[in-house]
Amino acid sequence: MTADPSKPAIAVLGSINMDLVTTTEQRPAPGETVLGTGFAMVPGGKGANQAIAAQRAGGAVEFLGAVGDDVFAGALRGVLNDSGVGTGRLRTVTGPSGIAAIVVDAGGENSIIVVGGANAAMTALTDADLAVIAAADILLCQLEIPVDTVAAAVMHASANRTVVVLNPSPAQHLMADLWAHVDVAVVNSGEARHLGSDLEPVAHLVITHGADGATYRGPNGRELSQSSPRVEAIDTTGAGDTFTGALAAAWHRGPEAALAWASTAGALATTTLGASSSIPTQERIEAALPPR
Template sequence: MARIAVVGSINMDLVTRTPRRPRPGETILGTSFESVPGGKGANQAIAAGRAGARVDFIGAIGTDVFGTALRNVLADNEIGAEGLRTIEGSSGIAAIVVDESGENSIIVVGGANAALTDLTAADLAIIAEADILLCQLEIPVDTVTAAARHARSNGTLVLLNPSPARPLPASTWSTVDIAVVNEGEAAQLDSELGGVAHVLTTRGGSGASYRGPEGDFHHPGVPVAVVDTTGAGDTFTGALAAHWHEGPETALAWACTAGALATTAFGATAAIPTAAEITRVLRDRGEPGTTSVPANG
């Protein structure tokens, strides 16, 4: 069982479903509304846990009504939350519009996530003891850099999902062992990614590609009936981290399968599949990793 430390965001997703996404200046009627726990960090932590890893989460929530609900969702998913601190003010939120095709548009307001500006001695110990540090960019870049440097100095692999994409200092990229990007991020960060040993590029319904010491290869993805793509990329990343120790090919099969299954239900965390569900699809498709079912799956 892999041990993963996630330093990242945790939000309440405010999700509206509409027949189509509105054009600029246009008001349209939605068909439903739901508050769903999310945030790239929390989504990836829960995905890694459900895929079989032991996960500790380092992040921040606010003193508003969302904070308690967000803490509870980590506990319900058996995610270690000793590194979750409470910051006076609002929790992070994401305003999400999902259309009938399952595609989404998202606006993120950092809230307490933006106040995650330091790492405690306990946080650093969690990172040092992990097999993989998993980070995204919905928290301050300086915090990501500090976590990644500490991980590198303690032999912990650094997996970065540089989303939302933004310029990063060379000192941050120099600590990254594995990067997960979508096609748009891959184009935007092309030169920066050149120095990363392992780069995985997600391609929506067309699967994902790997470039690294193991060569270059592509997974075609898993055909599913898409309901909601929210959180699919985070599910991909969490499952990849949970099975990275089995090699890139097996990890990519787990990630693509998990990401596809995550689009078949509504809501980022509710749709994240378990290890047993992922394994069932892998076995039916004759994929790598079908004999590796984590004990907590």
């Protein structure tokens, strides 16, 4: 566990991709060709986005994942290093890194196709990986790597009293007994509807509602609602990941403070094109935090 309770040690197990981002006035309908207005390559992936967000929002993060041996690998590793995220457990495997093809329209909404690449090679955890998880204050996971690996990490974290924060996205039904070992689940409103009663065993449930903020359900029926700062949204890509990473970094402050911190961070992430490039720093979040 970290010696500084204000800077929690967070192990993030998840995906890392190169996002190929195309902007256009309107996303194409099936069979339609439209003209784009711009293109950018931005490191992303739900795991990497959340790791960077947690680090910038005040955590001390170690990333567990995989890149390929292709042209994107150096940039992907570099963006984590440049953000201060630990990469000692980022492995390199033969083959391509993960990519995401993203189309963003003039309203900031997006469509995304993810090709897992090296992320699919995360089929087992090493002893060194397990040691990082056991020593962390928080384990943060998503579902863009093999689910069995996520399940093994969750069970190991739970056995070592590491708080488990799970963003079950892309949404899918998991083993029933796994949910009982999840301390905090973070889902958007669509994922919450899809998963339904699966989420009932989770002690702390956070549901994001886009520009409308987030809600929280905790033990003993406790409920909270948090609005988001009003911003001019340019690109919503990575906003949910920013919310989740910031929530993990602030969880030690309690659900109410963490919800406000995360909602502010998520809103700020929509004001810049791209995923990792849009993630705000702790100073920006503090400056934009709504008065309490």
